Amino acid sequence: xxxxxxxxxxxxxxxxxxxxxxxxxxxxxxxxxxxxxxxxxxxxxxxxxxxxxxxxxxxxxxxxxxxxxxxxxxxxxxx
Amino acid sequence: xxxxxxxxxxxxxxxxxxxxxxxxxxxxxxxxxxxxxxxxxxxxxxxxxxxxxxxxxxxxxxxxxxxxxxxxxxxxxxxxxxxxxxxxxxxxxxxxxxxxxxxxxxxxxxxxxxxxxxxxxxxxxxxxxxxxxxxxxxxxxxxxxxxx
Numbered sequence: 001x002x003x004x005x006x007x008x009x010x011x012x013x014x015x016x017x018x019x020x021x022x023x024x025x026x027x028x029x030x031x032x033x034x035x036x037x038x039x040x041x042x043x044x045x046x047x048x049x050x051x052x053x054x055x056x057x058x059x060x061x062x063x064x065x066x067x068x069x070x071x072x073x074x075x076x077x078x079x
Numbered sequence: 080x081x082x083x084x085x086x087x088x089x090x091x092x093x094x095x096x097x098x099x100x101x102x103x104x105x106x107x108x109x110x111x112x113x114x115x116x117x118x119x120x121x122x123x124x125x126x127x128x129x130x131x132x133x134x135x136x137x138x139x140x141x142x143x144x145x146x147x148x149x150x151x152x153x154x155x156x157x158x159x160x161x162x163x164x165x166x167x168x169x170x171x172x173x174x175x176x177x178x179x180x181x182x183x184x185x186x187x188x189x190x191x192x193x194x195x196x197x198x199x200x201x202x203x204x205x206x207x208x209x210x211x212x213x214x215x216x217x218x219x220x221x222x223x224x225x226x227x
Contacts, residue, residue, distance in 0.1 A: 008131055009201035010212035054133025071131060077215040078128070078159065078200030079115055079171055079191055 003031065003064055006071040014042050028062040031070065049073040082143040084157045086136045091158060093172045100156045100174050107153040107176035111183035113191050119166040125205040128170065130161045135199040142193050146175065149189070150182040157190055159200070189226055196223040 002021040012018045025031045028050070032040040042048070050057055051071040052064065064070060083100060093114050101110055117126045130136075143155045156174040164170060171194060175186035194200075196219040203212045 006131065008129065009203075013212070051131070051134060056134070069133075071133075073131065073134075073199065074201065075215045076196075076198060076200055077202040077213055077219070078198040079195030079219075 001066040003067070004069045005031070006069060008071065009074040009076075011042065011048070011072050011074055014039050024064075024066050026064055028059055028070075031064070043072050045074075047075050081147060081152070081154050082140065082157075083154070084136070084140045084143045085159075086130060086139065087158060087160050088162050090164075090168055091160070091172070093158075093169045096156070096158060096172055097174060100154065100176070104153050104176035106178070107183070108178045109180040109183045110174055110176045111180070111187040112156075112172065112174035113187050114169055115171040115191075116169050117164050117166045122206045123166060123204050124208070125163050125165055126170075127163045127203050127205075127210070128159075128161050129201045129203075131199050135161075138197075138199050139194075142190060142198065146186045146190050150175070150177065150186045151179070152177050152182060152186055155186065155190065157194070159194065159198070161200070192219075192222045192226060195219045 003024055005020045005022055007015040007018055022031060022034055032043060050059055050062060051073060052062060053069050097112055104110060139157055139159060143157050146155050153176040158172045160170050173187050173190045175183045177183040203210050
């Protein structure tokens, strides 16, 4: 099963869609290696937070399995 | 119900919501509320708030729970819109009911500062027919520090 990437906020414009399915990968580096360089660079930004299956995790702690959902969360603006 | 926390995809009536909340707070001596709405002007035709379902509502519920734990409150109301909104439409309504006013004021402000600075929402606005994402303001993060 592929991994589902979710792009929030301005990252959606960069990625060209709110979601994208990519081939199964184990780590964040593996996922980013398969993306366009400009997009991968933006997703590595230090202010981008990550969530795997709805739980926020550190970039170094991302460990993916088939069918997982990996969300990229830029700085928020609510209220 | 002490906490009423909702994420809405459609417009809501803040006066009716506040009246309903107040009706449940007979033991409160005071209720402080804040209503945020879409500003008119600046050529803004519409504003959109996006959310991420697995995180946004759970985060709002945790925020209400932490306000309840921090002050002596009878109840907390947090309603936040998602989706597209027009100028003058309500975006967010926060209310805190307490026996004493200072707890109500503080809890409402605490909730708003955290909604602004760390809740899972992303904002874009439409000007002259074109949408653009709005980056958070530094002051929104500064506002959070005083609650640390």
